[in-house]
Amino acid sequence: MRAQRLAWAITGSGHYLRESLDILQTLQDVDIYLSRAAAEIIRQYGFQDQLDATGHKVYQDKTASSIPVERFYEGVYHTLVISPATSNTIAKMAYGFSDSLVTNLFAQAGKTRVPSVVFACDTAPELESEAPRDNMVKVFPRQIDLDNVLKLKSFADTAVVEDMATLQFAIMQRLATVHDLYLHTGVQVAEQLAD
Numbered sequence: 109m110r111a112q113r114l115a116w117a118i119t120g121s122g123h124y125l126r127e128s129l130d131i132l133q134t135l136q137d138v139d140i141y142l143s144r145a146a147a148e149i150i151r152q153y154g155f156q157d158q159l160d161a162t163g164h165k166v167y168q169d170k171t172a173s174s175i176p177v178e179r180f181y182e183g184v185y186h187t188l189v190i191s192p193a194t195s196n197t198i199a200k201m202a203y204g205f206s207d208s209l210v211t212n213l214f215a216q217a218g219k220t221r222v223p224s225v226v227f228a229c230d231t232a233p234e235l236e237s238e239a240p241r242d243n244m245v246k247v248f249p250r251q252i253d254l255d256n257v258l259k260l261k262s263f264a265d266t267a268v269v270e271d272m273a274t275l276q277f278a279i280m281q282r283l284a285t286v287h288d289l290y291l292h293t294g295v296q297v298a299e300q301l302a303d
C-alpha cells in the first residue's frame with residue numbers, strides 16, 4: 109500500500125499564516141489545500157514564495173463539489189490539519205456545513221474517521237494579529253466566535269489547538285502514531301513470514 113500523506117488546509121486568515129507556512133516547510137508527504145480566501149490572503153501578505161518554498165502540491169478551491177476530497181475515501185490521508193482556521197470556517201465546521209473545499213475536507217475526514225487537528229484563530233477574547241505589510245493589529249473575537257471554537261472541541265476525532273507549539277506537538281504525535289502502525293504491521297508481517 110502507498111504510504112499515507114498529511115492534508116493541510118489553509119483558510120483566509122492572516123493570524124498565524126506565516127507560522128503555519130514555516131511549519132509546513134519542515135514536513136514531508138503533505139498536500140496543501142487553500143480556501144478561495146486563503147489564495148487571496150497569501151498574495152496580499154506577499155507569502156507566495158513561502159508557499160512555493162514548502163515544495164508541496166497545492167489544491168485550490170475551484171469546483172462546486174470539492175472534487176479532491178474523494179482522496180479521503182481512497183485512504184490517501186492519515187491526518188487533516190487546518191491552520192490557520194478563520195472564524196468563518198470554524199463556524200461552518202461547528203455546524204456541519206460542507207459547502208467549500210476546506211469545510212468539505214473536514215466533513216469527509218470526519219466521515220472517514222481520519223483525525224483532524226485544527227488551529228482556530230479565535231482562541232481568546234483579545235488577540236494580537238498580523239495584518240498585511242508586517243503590521244500588528246488588536247482583534248477582539250466575539251462571543252459567538254469563541255462559542256463556535258468550544259463547540260468544535262466536542263467533535264469526535266478532532267483536536268482543536270490554541271498555539272503553534274501545541275499544533276506542532278499534535279502533528280508530531282500523529283506522525284509517530286502512523287509510523288508506529290507501519291512498524292507494527294511490519295513486525296506482524298515479519299513474524300508471519302518466520303512461521
Ligand SMILES: Cc1cc2nc3c(=O)[nH]c(=O)nc-3n(C[C@H](O)[C@H](O)[C@H](O)COP(=O)(O)O)c2cc1C
Pocket residue numbers: 118119120121122123143144145146149152193194195196197208229237239240
Ligand atoms: C487582510 C485580511 C486578513 C484576514 N485575517 C483573518 C483572520 O486572521 N481571521 C479570520 O477569521 N478572518 C480573517 N480575514 C477574513 C476572512 O478572509 C474572510 O472571513 C473569508 O471569508 C474567510 O473565508 P474562508 O474561511 O473560506 O477561508 C481576513 C481578511 C483579510 C482581508
